[in-house]
Amino acid sequence: MKIFGIFGDPIEHSLSPAMQNAAFRALGMDGCYHAFRVSRSRLKDAVIGADAMGFGGLNLTIPLKEEALSLDFLEADDLARAIGAVNTISFSGEAGEEKGKNRIQGYNTDGWGALSALQDAGVKVKGSRVLLIGAGGAARAIAYALDREGAEVSIANRNLKRAHELAASVGGISYCLCDLEPLVRQADVIINATSVGMREGDGRIIDSRLLKSHHVVFDIVYNRETELLWDARSIGAAAIDGVMMLVYQGARAFEIWTGRKAPADVMERAVRESLEERRQRKSR
Template sequence: MLVYAVFGDPVEHSLSPAMQNAAFSALGLSARYLAFRVKKERLKDAILGAEAMGFGGLNLTIPLKEAALSIVEPDENAAAMGAVNTVAFGDGIRGYNTDGLGALRALEGAGVRVAGRRVLIIGAGGAAKAIARQLALSGAELSIANRDRERALDLAASVGGRGYGLSELDRLIPWAEVVVNATSVGMREGDPRIVDGRLFRQGQIVFDIVYNRETELLQDAARAGARIIDGVPMLVHQGALSIEIWTGRKAPADVMEEALREELRNR
């Protein structure tokens, strides 16, 4: 039986084992996916240990994605995004980033085309970098807002967009056709709102990458008549892409999403 795993710190909240094990079962593969807490300073040891023990592959989550760049051989996409979320063994230790394409597939799965659309991304961390690069490649007109305005400016410059501080959301939210929250704000009940919900409007698309709960941002957007997309489809599609990298088989995204939502209902 091949072992796959997600490394993170913390990692107890991860829903990846539920969906990845459902996928392996549906594909008839003799494989098991587990979660391990790995501290950033021990990441190299953990990755080399997984290779030595014959693991099939790894996913990486917060705070390990950027640290992995110096350990694995990143492909062009992961190097450009500055983060690795998928590690494959075999011909060396290769690193990939499936977050951006996972986000694009989540939007497309909801019937949203981003080419030529005005897209606002809130955040400038690892997930925001991946999403911004992918949506820019797909033809979106990007604006990026972040608490640290300099980070927003740097990310915007790298993808051909415009960068702003959060103080400018009052005019950016009405401007945007698609709003993407690429921060972790909303993951915990009681997190402060980063957007005044009264700024949302009917006809907007509001996509929040947080997947463990319906965030206040999505609730506010729905009340304003916007179409909302939670983080589950992105998690599913980035995980499906990881399976395809590891196995060369098309992953059953519908099975994975069903397993993921069932796990959420039971938590």
């Protein structure tokens, strides 16, 4: 049996084991996926150990994505280096077998996940005016994916310096959060790439009165229906939750490791069932 896993700290909240194990079962593959708590200071040891034990691949989550780039034995692809973060590690496969390549390869599939979620919802990304709220790691991956696909990207963030840096790297324009009203009016697609909405009581990052039915609203938060998505659905706007980004980035990682097409529908169902179980336990 081939072992796969996700490293992070904390890690108990991760839905990746449910999602990836469902994919292995659906395809009849002899693989299993587990979550491991790994601190930043022990990442190097943990990756070397996973390689030594014959793991098939890894995912990385907070706070390890950026740290992975400092591993001297890991070769990150161009996109991961540009984004500044690795969320997927492969120990084998074509990329690792190319002459002159390190066998341990690093990738970032977050942007792929976000782009696939938009395209799956019927959004024509090329030429669309996208308002991206946030300038952290997830926002950075999404911005690069949108830029590569030909979207016009505006980035609004609380920290204007970070917004400037990200916008400059993808040919976008940066704004502060105080500019949201005119930006929302001009946008075709609105993406919340901040943590606002993750917890009840967080409030709204956008005044609901600004949203219109022609908007596509995408919130990368996946643990609950955020107020932003509720507002979008209530006026008939297209609303995309963070589950789909989670599923598609995981599907891309699965395909990198195995060379098999990932059963995204099975993976989505596993995530949504796990979320519902958590909600039911919380309400008891």
